[in-house]
Amino acid sequence: QPVLTQPPSASGTPGQRVTIPCSGSSSNIGSYTVNWYQQLPGTAPKLLINSNNQRPSGVPDRFSGSKSGTSASLAISGLQSEDEADYYCAAWDDSLRGLVFGGGTKLTVL
Amino acid sequence: EVQLVESGGGLVQPGGSLRLSCAASGFTFGSRWMHWVRQAPGKGLVWVSRITGDGSTISYADSVKGRFTISRDNAKNTLYLQMNSLRPEDTAVYYCIEWELGWGQGTLVTVSS
Numbered sequence: 001q002p003v004l005t006q007p008p009s010a011s012g013t014p015g016q017r018v019t020i021p022c023s024g025s026s027s028n029i030g031s032y033t034v035n036w037y038q039q040l041p042g043t044a045p046k047l048l049i050n051s052n053n054q055r056p057s058g059v060p061d062r063f064s065g066s067k068s069g070t071s072a073s074l075a076i077s078g079l080q081s082e083d084e085a086d087y088y089c090a091a092w093d094d095s096l097r098g099l100v101f102g103g104g105t106k107l108t109v110l
Numbered sequence: 111e112v113q114l115v116e117s118g119g120g121l122v123q124p125g126g127s128l129r130l131s132c133a134a135s136g137f138t139f140g141s142r143w144m145h146w147v148r149q150a151p152g153k154g155l156v157w158v159s160r161i162t163g164d165g166s167t168i169s170y171a172d173s174v175k176g177r178f179t180i181s182r183d184n185a186k187n188t189l190y191l192q193m194n195s196l197r198p199e200d201t202a203v204y205y206c207i208e209w210e211l212g213w214g215q216g217t218l219v220t221v222s223s
Contacts, residue, residue: 096171
């Protein structure tokens with residue numbers, strides 16, 4: 001069972017704004033920064049957001065991240081068909097002394 | 111450009127061993143924590159192990175403790191994962207990652223008789 005909690009699926013229509021939540025605890029999100037990863041079908045995950053809200057070079061500004069307390073969220077605005085992918089949140093966990101991931105959210109663009 | 115290239119995966123019988131390698135380039139390898147993360151077919155991402163930049167601190171997921179060993183050679187910019195006593199449930203794509211910089215393309219490990 002994943003330590004971080006994400007909804008298994010989300011959907012939206014082109015141009016819409018979608019938000020994916022990620023819930024944790026004081027030993028992970030509450031104490032450390034959150035990264036978000038995008039995994040397109042058949043490919044390796046790619047870093048989308050690091051340090052809660054920083055976009056690596058090349059990531060469109062349609063993607064944004066935020067964190068409050070023991071929860072984080074990923075927002076995608078101006079949804080495009082190429083955004084169809086699995087999205088994972090992750091953080092360091094003090095209790096487990098390792099990285100913890102959410103179970104992943106499959107985003108469908110209708 | 112950050113590059114992480116895994117190798118060493120393959121088909122192995124239960125109880126067997128494999129050694130994965132990850133060649134890193136494009137960043138100061140010796141100063142970065144490195145991790146192994148795996149993904150079983152059709153499943154989510156699961157952390158396996160991590161090692162600090164100088165190799166002094168190591169930790170493992172409970173599911174692999176005592177069977178897997180992570181190590182690194184900073185002179186060769188290479189990360190390793192020695193996997194012993196492999197089980198069918200270890201079947202997965204194994205990724206080498208620097209969690210702020212990038213992921214490798216993964217190497218598939220299949221444990222089956």
